[in-house]
Amino acid sequence: MRLSNYFLPVLKETPSEAQIASHRLMLRAGMIRQAAAGIYSWLPLGFKVLRRIENIVHEEQQRAGHVPLLMPTLQSADLWRESGRYDDYGEEMLRIRDRHKRDLLYGPTNEELITDIFRSAVGSYKDLPLTLYHIQWKFRDEIRPRFGVMRGREFLMKDGYNFDLTKEDALHAYNRHLVSYLRTYERMGLKAIPMRADGGPIGGDYTHEFLVLAETGESEVFYDSEITDLTFGDREIDYTDVGQCQAVLEEFTSRYARTDETHDEAVFAEVPEERRRTARGIEVGQIFYFGTKYSEPMGATVVTAGGERVPVHMGSHGIGVSRLVGALIEANHDERGIIWPEGVTPFHVGIVNLKQGDEATDAACEALYKGLQALGLDPLYDDRSERAGAKFATMDLIGLPWRITVGPRGLKNGVVELTSRRTGESEEMSPEDAILKVNGIYAGL
């Protein structure tokens, strides 16, 4: 993309309503614009990041064997009356009435709808196990939306639901989700720690939340410092292997890690003192096993091999996709702006032309731009007639992890400069080598 053809309304000054880094930077970098309290338009740059996160979630879900579909944002109140949650959910649910005076709601989650789909189409144990998921906008009428997309009222969430014949099968699904979530966050360059959590309105005894450590996090967390050393890495995993998934769960949940909801001082005291940590975290996902809580009242049953009709065991699992954009920035920024991890960056590399209009630099930039694109990379070429400082400031603000600087001074010696946004380190090399180097950086992702 050429910046002159793009829509990137960056702000030099910080809008007064933004208090935390991610909110400030998303507004300044032209990623979002507020439409109402807790409701945002996603401008091109923000939309691009959102889509990249969404894609990673899709890929990892499908790698784990989960099946995508798409349910609507508006749901009929009748289904929620059936489950008993229409009255239980409270003021957070946005209720709407249509012209025929029928009660609708903007879905805050989809247990009822998915259970309805399941029960009308599945009747046999032979159809199990099954995990369906979608990535769809949700609405929860928060009392007090804040922190930009971190606590919006409208937010994009991946929510998935597993249907299994037995509790054991459903717990495998639970473990499988934990593993796939570890992979998902790691691909985005985020360390998200699974912590024992509270069931909340969705309910269930088995539940873990995934927390990204950040000063601006809304939850207080307590953990054994050993847990932050764990990484999933590029190990191979067979998601159908019950033992493997179980082993990963045990590896990642055996150490103390809890939010304030479930924190237990007595148990925490058993962790060696030098490893005890108290911090703040951003919740970016949660997994539940809740048994037959919805299948029983809603009649989601299958017939077993023995001819018996039984309610299915279910669980649900969520990843806050739009919140992740904010969480990623909280975890990756400095005083100059955002620093995107390679896995989610909106553009792979920025090209800064220091002397727009100069024949040699223009030609070198064009060659770089086309060369990078030819390798399937997505560069952002700053071809505006701005001064060097303004171009650098924009690049730093929007946080592309790599920048190629092209100026007459370097070109005289046949070199351009490749700079890491994270470390600030620059290296001079020929344009051809710069293309190869950038290609190499992204080859594994």
Next chain:
RNA sequence: CGGGGCGUAGCGCAGCCUGGUAGCGCGGCGGUUUUGGGAACCGUAGGUCGUAGGUUCGAAUCCUAUCGCCCCGACCA
């Protein structure tokens, strides 16, 4: 929902207390000189002062109501 605060040009703000021609910086547009870390100068456009009532000769300013937004708390992916 309790407490606090704010709505004045695209953004950041002053003016309000003490009523009398609506301002500043950034940004935009045109021009000149510049050009390796948000350039300088000149010119220029842009505002029913959130909205509705009221008081007054006169309201951004005082009064009332209302809408919106932000912050702290309780609640939450």
